[in-house]
Amino acid sequence: xxxxxxxxxxxxxxxxxxxxxxxxxxxxxxxxxxxxxxxxxxxxxxxxxxxxxxxxxxxxxxxxxxxxxxxxxxxxxxxxxxxxxxxxxxxxxxxxxxxxxxxxxxxxxxxx
Amino acid sequence: xxxxxxxxxxxxxxxxxxxxxxxxxxxxxxxxxxxxxxxxxxxxxxxxxxxxxxxxxxxxxxxxxxxxxxxxxxxxxxxxxxxxxxxxxxxxxxxxxxxxxxxxxxxxxxxxx
Numbered sequence: 001x002x003x004x005x006x007x008x009x010x011x012x013x014x015x016x017x018x019x020x021x022x023x024x025x026x027x028x029x030x031x032x033x034x035x036x037x038x039x040x041x042x043x044x045x046x047x048x049x050x051x052x053x054x055x056x057x058x059x060x061x062x063x064x065x066x067x068x069x070x071x072x073x074x075x076x077x078x079x080x081x082x083x084x085x086x087x088x089x090x091x092x093x094x095x096x097x098x099x100x101x102x103x104x105x106x107x108x109x110x111x112x
Numbered sequence: 113x114x115x116x117x118x119x120x121x122x123x124x125x126x127x128x129x130x131x132x133x134x135x136x137x138x139x140x141x142x143x144x145x146x147x148x149x150x151x152x153x154x155x156x157x158x159x160x161x162x163x164x165x166x167x168x169x170x171x172x173x174x175x176x177x178x179x180x181x182x183x184x185x186x187x188x189x190x191x192x193x194x195x196x197x198x199x200x201x202x203x204x205x206x207x208x209x210x211x212x213x214x215x216x217x218x219x220x221x222x223x224x225x
Contacts, residue, residue: 090155106153
């Protein structure tokens, strides 16, 4: 987990509210990723970015948005359009897309 | 399209015995293969990777994995299991030239004292 911080660790929101999850890294890695983890489903890619001011949709981007204004930061916004937002969200980085990914500690989001 | 399968949801092994966690993959080109471990309520930790070269790859905490191209497998192994190895293990694959890594659904490893 070293070098990648995600805050907060636990987050509670009411249905209909947007919420932003933070991911910051000091590894000087170019690529950053957001995954969602649900029990029994492994990791599913939401968005990824290989360079500042550019990002691509993953497999389940609907209801989510991101920005990459700085190399160190890749915040994820879970919008009210996301039907089932309750999940464990993981941020990862890699030196480039060719290398292994390193993960932050995760944020557990609960929406009621 | 690339894919990865972990056929066992759970593996139980007695402490001190050898362990194997299975992984098979499908890619159109040459694969990059990875193993990760996850402890409860934590992020994933990188264990080892295969890019090219020797088919037997050694990683962290005494784990190793064997790349078998003909069987399209990349099984994770350890000669002698520890109770502290109990965790959720993920296999992952990236097709060379692709930006994304695809993760398996995970195998829960229980080491019995």
